Amino acid sequence: MSRPVEFQVLHRDPASLARRGRLSTPHGPVETPAFMPVGTQATVKGLTPDQLRATGTSMLLANTYHLALRPGEEVVAQLGGLHRFMGWDGPILTDSGGFQVFSLAARSKITEAGVAFRSHIDGRLLELSPESAVRIQEALGADVAMCFDECPALPASKETIASAVGRTVRWARRCKDAHTRSDQALFGIVQGGSHADLRGECAEALVALDFDGYAVGGVSVGESREQVREALRVTTPWLPEDRPRYLMGVGRPQDILDAVATGIDMFDCVLPTRNGRNATCLTGSGQVKLRNAAHRLDPRPIEEGCDCFACQSFSRAYVRHLFMAKEMLGPILASIHNVAYLHRLTRQIREAITEERFVQFRLEVLEALGP
Amino acid sequence: MSRPVEFQVLHRDPASLARRGRLSTPHGPVETPAFMPVGTQATVKGLTPDQLRATGTSMLLANTYHLALRPGEEVVAQLGGLHRFMGWDGPILTDSGGFQVFSLAARSKITEAGVAFRSHIDGRLLELSPESAVRIQEALGADVAMCFDECPALPASKETIASAVGRTVRWARRCKDAHTRSDQALFGIVQGGSHADLRGECAEALVALDFDGYAVGGVSVGESREQVREALRVTTPWLPEDRPRYLMGVGRPQDILDAVATGIDMFDCVLPTRNGRNATCLTGSGQVKLRNAAHRLDPRPIEEGCDCFACQSFSRAYVRHLFMAKEMLGPILASIHNVAYLHRLTRQIREAITEERFVQFRLEVLEALGP
Ligand SMILES: [Zn+2]
Ligand SMILES: [Zn+2]
Numbered sequence: 001m002s003r004p005v006e007f008q009v010l011h012r013d014p015a016s017l018a019r020r021g022r023l024s025t026p027h028g029p030v031e032t033p034a035f036m037p038v039g040t041q042a043t044v045k046g047l048t049p050d051q052l053r054a055t056g057t058s059m060l061l062a063n064t065y066h067l068a069l070r071p072g073e074e075v076v077a078q079l080g081g082l083h084r085f086m087g088w089d090g091p092i093l094t095d096s097g098g099f100q101v102f103s104l105a106a107r108s109k110i111t112e113a114g115v116a117f118r119s120h121i122d123g124r125l126l127e128l129s130p131e132s133a134v135r136i137q138e139a140l141g142a143d144v145a146m147c148f149d150e151c152p153a154l155p156a157s158k159e160t161i162a163s164a165v166g167r168t169v170r171w172a173r174r175c176k177d178a179h180t181r182s183d184q185a186l187f188g189i190v191q192g193g194s195h196a197d198l199r200g201e202c203a204e205a206l207v208a209l210d211f212d213g214y215a216v217g218g219v220s221v222g223e224s225r226e227q228v229r230e231a232l233r234v235t236t237p238w239l240p241e242d243r244p245r246y247l248m249g250v251g252r253p254q255d256i257l258d259a260v261a262t263g264i265d266m267f268d269c270v271l272p273t274r275n276g277r278n279a280t281c282l283t284g285s286g287q288v289k290l291r292n293a294a295h296r297l298d299p300r301p302i303e304e305g306c307d308c309f310a311c312q313s314f315s316r317a318y319v320r321h322l323f324m325a326k327e328m329l330g331p332i333l334a335s336i337h338n339v340a341y342l343h344r345l346t347r348q349i350r351e352a353i354t355e356e357r358f359v360q361f362r363l364e365v366l367e368a369l370g371p
Numbered sequence: 372m373s374r375p376v377e378f379q380v381l382h383r384d385p386a387s388l389a390r391r392g393r394l395s396t397p398h399g400p401v402e403t404p405a406f407m408p409v410g411t412q413a414t415v416k417g418l419t420p421d422q423l424r425a426t427g428t429s430m431l432l433a434n435t436y437h438l439a440l441r442p443g444e445e446v447v448a449q450l451g452g453l454h455r456f457m458g459w460d461g462p463i464l465t466d467s468g469g470f471q472v473f474s475l476a477a478r479s480k481i482t483e484a485g486v487a488f489r490s491h492i493d494g495r496l497l498e499l500s501p502e503s504a505v506r507i508q509e510a511l512g513a514d515v516a517m518c519f520d521e522c523p524a525l526p527a528s529k530e531t532i533a534s535a536v537g538r539t540v541r542w543a544r545r546c547k548d549a550h551t552r553s554d555q556a557l558f559g560i561v562q563g564g565s566h567a568d569l570r571g572e573c574a575e576a577l578v579a580l581d582f583d584g585y586a587v588g589g590v591s592v593g594e595s596r597e598q599v600r601e602a603l604r605v606t607t608p609w610l611p612e613d614r615p616r617y618l619m620g621v622g623r624p625q626d627i628l629d630a631v632a633t634g635i636d637m638f639d640c641v642l643p644t645r646n647g648r649n650a651t652c653l654t655g656s657g658q659v660k661l662r663n664a665a666h667r668l669d670p671r672p673i674e675e676g677c678d679c680f681a682c683q684s685f686s687r688a689y690v691r692h693l694f695m696a697k698e699m700l701g702p703i704l705a706s707i708h709n710v711a712y713l714h715r716l717t718r719q720i721r722e723a724i725t726e727e728r729f730v731q732f733r734l735e736v737l738e739a740l741g742p
Contacts, residue, residue, distance in 0.1 A: 042692065046699040048422075049684070071667070071692040078668050079688050087684040296442070297449050313420070313458040317450050321413065321442040328417040328699055 003212050005144055005185035007032075007244040007265075013358040017236060017263035020353040023059075023244055025091040025143040026183050027083065030059045032244065032265035033349050035251065035342040036093060037272065041066050042076070042086040044339070045273050046332040049087045054309060055336055056343030059091040059143075061268040064136055065100035069119050069126075073139040081141035093144040093268070095248070096133045096175075096189075099151050099217075110150065112167070130174035138181045146215060147175040149189040154221050161193040164218075169205040176209055185212035187246060193218060194227050196234035203238030213244040216264070220249035228255060232262040239263075253282065253345055253369055257362045260349055272342055276335030279323045283341065286370045288316070290334065295320045302333075308340035309333075374583050376515055376556035378403075378615040378636075384729040388607060388634035391724040394430075394615055396462040396514040397554050398454065401430045403615065403636035404720050406622065406713040407464060408644065412437050413447070413457040415710070416644050417703040420458045425680060426707055427714030430462040430514075432639040435507055436471035440490050440497075444510040452512035464515040464639070467504045467546075467560075470522050470588075470620070481521065483538070501545035509552045517586060518546040520560040525592050532564040535589075540576040547580055556583035558617060564589060565598050567605035574609030584615040587635070591620035599626060603633040610634075624653065624716055624740055628733045631720055643713055647706030650694045654712065657741045659687070661705060666691045673704075679711035680704075 004026060011020040023030040037044045037052065040063045044052055052060070062082060067073060079085045082092055098115075101108050105117035105126075114129025133148035148171050150164040168191045179186045188206035192198030206214060216235050219228045228250070239245055244265045250256065251269020259267070272282065279290040283303040288295075290302070301311035302319065310319065310333035322330030345365070352361035375397060382391040394401040408415045408423065411434045415423055423431070433453060438444060450456045453463055469486075472479050476488035476497075485500025504519035519542050521535040539562045550557045559577035563569030577585060587606050590599045599621070610616055615636045621627065622640020630638070643653065650661040654674040659666075661673070672682035673690065681690065681704035693701030716736070723732035 041696040041698055042689070043698050043700045046703070048680070048700065048703070051419075066696075070696055071688070075668060075688060075692070079670060079686055085686070085689050085692075087689070297446060299450060309419070315450055315456070317442070317446060318413070318456050318458070321446070321456075325412040325437075325441055327412055327414050328702070329414045329419065331699070332417070332419070 003185065004183050005212050007213065007242060009241065011354050013353045014356055015359045016261045018260045018349075018353050018358045019263060019265070020350050021244065021265055023091070023265075025059070025185075027089060027091045027143055028058070030091055031350055033256070033260050033346050034059060034266050035256070035346045036061045036266065036268040037339050038063070038268055038270045039086065039088075040270070041070070042082060045277065046328065046335055047339075051309065051336060052088070052339070053090070055340040056347065057090070057339065059093065060088065061093045061095065062140070062142065063097070063100060064094045064133065064140065065097035065104065065128075067140060068097065068136050069121055073136045077139040077141070083141065091144070092142040094137045094140050094142040094146065096137065096146040096148040097128050098133070098149045099249070101128055102151055102153065112170075130171040131178040134175050134178040134186075138179070138184065141181075142184065144185045144187055144213065145179065147172045147186065147188050147211075149191060149217055151191065151218050151221065154193065154218075154223055156193065158193075158195060158198070161191070161195060162198055165191050165198050165202045169202060172206055172209060176211070187211055187213040187215050189215045189217040189248070190235055191218045192231075192235070194223070194230045194234075199231065199235040200238050203235055207238065207240060211243070213246060214239045215246040215248050217248050219247065225255060225258070229258050229262070232259055232264065236263040251342060253342070254366060256342070256345065257349070257365060260358070261362060272338030273335045276338045277331040279330065279334060281334055282338045284365070284368050290316060290320045290330075291323055302337045303341065306337065306340065306344070308337050310337040374556065375554050376583050376615075378584065378613060380612065382725050384724045385727055386730045387632045389631045389720075389724050389729045390634060390636070391721050392615065392636055394462070394636075396430070396556075398460060398462045398514055399429065401462055402721055404627070404631050404717050405430060405637050406627070406717045407432045407637065407639040408710050409434070409639055409641045410457065410459075411641070412441070413453060416648065417699065417706055418710070422680065422707060423459070423710070424461070426711040427718065428461070428710065430464065431459065432464045432466065433511070433513065434468070434471060435465045435504065435511065436468035436475065436499075438511060439468065439507050440492055444507045448510040448512070454512065462515070463513040465508045465511050465513040465517065466619070467508065467517040467519040468499050469504070469520045472499055473522055473524065483541075485519075501542040502549040505546050505549040505557075509550070509555065512552075513555065515556045515558060515584065516550065518543045518557065518559050518582075520562060520588055522562065522589050522592065525564065525589075525594055527564065529566060529569070532562070532566060533569055536562050536569050536573045540573060543577055543580060547582070558582055558584040558586050560586045560588040560619070561606055562589045563602075563606070565594070565601045565605075570602065570606040571609050574606055578609065578611060582614070584617060585610045586617040586619050588619050590618065596626060596629065600629050600633070603630055603635065607634040622713060624713070625737060627713070627716065628720070628736060631729070632733060643709030644706045647709045648702040650701065650705060652705055653709045655736070655739050661687060661691045661701075662694050673708045674712065677708065677711065677715070679708050681708040
């Protein structure tokens with residue numbers, strides 16, 4: 001039986017666990033390793049779908065928690081589903097809402113049934129459970145849905161993390177049972193912090209449930225770069241070679257390079273657009289702060305050699321002026337560049353893997369990025 | 372001797388003073404009657420130059436006052452002038468700063484030499500005179516510069532308006548003397564309120580100075596639609612047939628139709644982008660308020676039959692969601708539609724003039740717009 005989303009490994013790096021692959025979704029292929037920009041509220045902030053496409057985006061992420069609160073999944077479904085609603089005909093992944101329920105919602109209360117919480121928008125009392133998270137994601141209609149998991153805030157005791165792992169596995173089973181759409185993949189989420197035994201236990205149990213892909217969760221919640229690497233090192237070996245692996249919420253260039261080396265295929269992060277709104281640009285030689293007075297008369301593009309729309313058309317001096325004058329176009333142009341930068345990085349990673357020089361490439365990029 | 376900006380009347384409506392024409396500028400032609408979106412700070416809020424071009428924009432306006440304060444005309448000049456700075460290769464008109472000095476600046480003090488005022492941004496003490504307004508506009512390098520005029524706030528006594536007319540004419544002569552760029556046109560501005568004698572006196576004096584075009588100023592400062600019509604009725608007959616006529620700051624569809632009937636060729640207004648940011652859309656059947664709950668599940672585009680990017684790609688339900696969620700893309704899409712609407716209106720006006728049915732067309736549009 002064919003899966004809604006098929007994954008094919010095209011090449012393996014001989015000197016690391018890095019791999020190049022292709023995800024085939026109902027809305028087209030995604031070359032991996034791939035970065036997914038975040039369209040929290042069914043829009044990647046400030047960018048139209050064609051601007052997004054022009055940055056090199058093939059797949060994006062939307063947030064179930066936010067869309068369930070506003071406009072409501074029933075509105076999205078009545079308007080033809082998320083792709084049509086937001087005018088994006090490429091692949092989409094929705095998260096399960098779990099992460100936001102724990103990080104954003106007010107006074108969340110967790111039981112075995114699910115999580116009761118108050119909306120951060122209007123204080124309404126709401127519930128999210130494995131079954132409702134799947135039902136909402138089916139209504140939204142993304143190509144990939146995620147299991148509803150328990151994601152404990154770090155630092156947490158090993159007991160707390162172990163308890164979250166047990167619940168995450170039980171909830172994953174309920175998500176799988178609840179999931180009915182044959183044109184939508186469902187990914188499991190591995191929890192377990194930096195504990196090798198808990199990660200292994202969680203991964204083994206999820207793999208036995210046979211998901212279409214696997215995510216590494218519980219990172220990007222305040223830990224160090226070393227802790228993330230350790231979590232990955234003890235997790236990816238448990239995951240099947242023929243399924244995509246997705247590291248949630250990670251988008252720093254350094255972290256992407258580290259994670260690819262452990263066999264991760266997919267990334268998402270608000271970093272490029274959040275930094276962009278804040279006038280901070282990602283470049284191969286580190287961050288460029290556009291508000292800096294040094295750029296007042298700077299005729300160079302944000303990044304020399306960048307083929308993005310912002311760099312092809314405008315000087316740093318102009319984009320700086322837009323930020324100083326609080327003009328919307330500033331965040332738009334900086335976001336376009338940052339998203340394009342991460343897509344270029346992952347494209348170069350794919351090329352390096354194919355040409356079996358990923359380890360060297362990674363070191364060169366890290367060196368150029370600086371501390 | 373050829374002028375930097377040539378104007379050609381292509382057709383006259385037999386039943387009104389409406390005319391169809393073409394403005395030939397160093398950055399290309401503009402079919403008139405034409406609407407110019409406003410790029411106050413060297414950006415039409417939220418829109419990239421190609422999005423602007425796609426709405427049908429051929430010429431836009433930028434504000435000398437704002438650009439002189441930030442980033443400073445010397446920055447724009449060093450970056451290659453306004454066209455290159457903002458990435459717009461079509462025609463641009465800059466106003467003289469006069470209107471903003473009187474309406475925005477704090478504690479402005481007017482003498483025969485010019486106006487001393489404090490910046491509304493940082494309180495710096497600054498001066499603007501006919502000579503400096505021209506010098507700044509030459510540094511910015513638009514295709515059309517405007518004379519520095521005195522624009523009294525209404526209501527004002529006839530004496531006040533007469534005094535402003537005298538000064539406006541004396542300042543226009545100084546502007547003309549100060550102006551040196553042979554690739555930039557200079558337009559005079561007719562003041563005089565609703566007083567036929569003052570308008571006539573001002574127009575006659577300016578026409579004797581032989582400007583490349585003439586603007587009707589001192590409207591859009593709080594008067595009624597009737598007062599604007601009266602000001603135009605007593606002004607345009609004094610202006611030469613072979614020069615473009617520009618009504619400053621007017622962009623309501625009804626006002627555009629009225630003004631075209633008196634022989635106006637060019638318009639600018641912040642209305643489409645300001646309304647757009649406020650979720651109010653212009654359509655042929657009146658305004659559509661996108662925040663209205665009636666649009667929650669509305670699958671229709673902002674305006675049926677509109678070929679703008681927003682209407683081609685998105686439902687009212689989606690754009691409403693963007694506004695409710697405070698997403699930047701909402702103002703962007705509504706602004707795109709509103710600017711496209713005004714360009715479509717002026718295109719239809721041009722067609723109606725060519726086909727000698729403008730009077731009928733005007734009545735039909737006014738009827739459909741409602742009160
Ligand atoms: Zn770039
Ligand atoms: Zn439209």
